[in-house]
């Protein structure tokens with residue numbers, strides 16, 4: 001069996017039950033344990049000077065290979081182009097895009113340098129799976145170094161519509177670099193369609209649907225394949241964690257403080273893509289328009305800060321502190337706080353138990369590749385008395401979790417109505433919606449996601465041979481029309 005090499009910006013620390021041991025890390029680590037292999041990426045260290053060296057750490061059949069970044073590389077590659085240019089653009093926030101040519105050069109330079117560090121560790125039949133927007137030029141750099149292995153890429157965040165991607169001045173170089181991979185995985189069909197649109201309309205390339213569901217892409221002189229692979233969770237393990245935590249201290253404390261009031265629960269990294277300001281305002285609108293909900297429900301928002309050295313993140317933090325203070329000032333009573341706004345990480349088991357103890361999961365990103373919190377919330381529910389998921393139509397998860405109350409996160413009144421409806425939904429309907437979603441989560445758990453991607457990447461040579469004639473631009477447009485209809 002070929003070794004698997006995972007490449008991602010950060011290498012997840014594998015500590016069972018810890019905050020970082022999420023489904024993705026566990027799912028990928030499982031695959032590595034099966035095939036043997038390596039997880040390669042940045043250690044998280046930022047060095048003022050010197051020559052960063054790879055640290056190798058063996059855990060059974062898995063090698064963790066990590067390396068620090070120099071301060072300038074961190075600033076240009078991570079903080080700059082990845083998080084101040086690509087992250088906002090790919091989340092449809094062209095207004096927040098900051099572009100600096102030197103940052104892009106740094107981004108390419110660091111990708112090239114990281115690839116160069118990996119090459120001596122590779123064997124001929126290794127399969128390489130690269131993750132996320134930090135590493136778009138990684139395959140191009142490996143190819144330039146003569147690497148012939150199969151290389152796949154999975155994009156965890158949305159792929160934006162062409163007109164939004166054009167806001168990134170180096171869009172052409174980015175998509176060209178993507179075309180050096182053998183297989184591109186996107187979270188949803190709309191992301192895949194957005195990529196195909198760019199290939200056909202902006203890169204003069206061609207796309208063709210294969211009988212097995214993959215899309216064959218020809219662009220920039222390359223032939224590759226692309227598909228949608230919605231990432232999942234392990235729903236039954238989360239359910240078990242939630243059940244086990246039901247009598248734990250965090251849930252007991254929450255219940256004692258609530259005195260029988262209901263809870264609306266949200267958990268996100270503190271990020272402007274997550275729609276937090278709109279979410280707070282919709283909760284306020286609920287209290288405005290449904291006076292019976294006052295002193296009857298509290299909204300718990302858990303949001304640990306991330307990327308706190310970027311201006312846009314400082315800004316969203318200040319805006320939220322102002323909003324929660326204003327809304328609490330307006331509605332709080334001596335014995336009731338409407339919004340609990342908590343800036344910290346919790347262990348997965350605690351989050352699962354809190355999800356189970358709440359009546360509404362409130363997940364309303366403005367854009368999100370998938371949103372695992374939505375899937376974790378459903379997984380954690382009590383099958384006999386489940387809570388209701390209120391979910392943004394712009395989360396990738398909305399493509400699968402059709403049993404949620406689907407909202408537009410910009411429609412404050414619509415979200416307030418959905419919250420009111422969620423709080424009043426009869427048991428039979430809650431159970432039916434929960435069962436529907438749980439079946440979907442079990443069918444597409446994180447192992448299924450990983451195995452589908454790995455199977456396609458492994459078989460990619462055969463798929464190339466089986467490829468049918470290319471579809472023309474006109475035929476692509478005809479299919480687009482059918483999709484939209």
Ligand code: ADQ
Nearest residue numbers: 019022156231268269304344345346368369370371372373
């Ligand atoms: P994120 O943007 O980080 O991920 P999400 O999918 O919700 O978003 O994953 C966050 C994970 O962190 C979840 O497992 C959640 O439980 C955990 N988490 C969040 N807040 C926490 C807290 N306070 N304490 C502890 N844990 C917390 C990116 C993309 C998503 C995509 C994922 C996976 O932006 O769209 O779903 O990758 O592909």
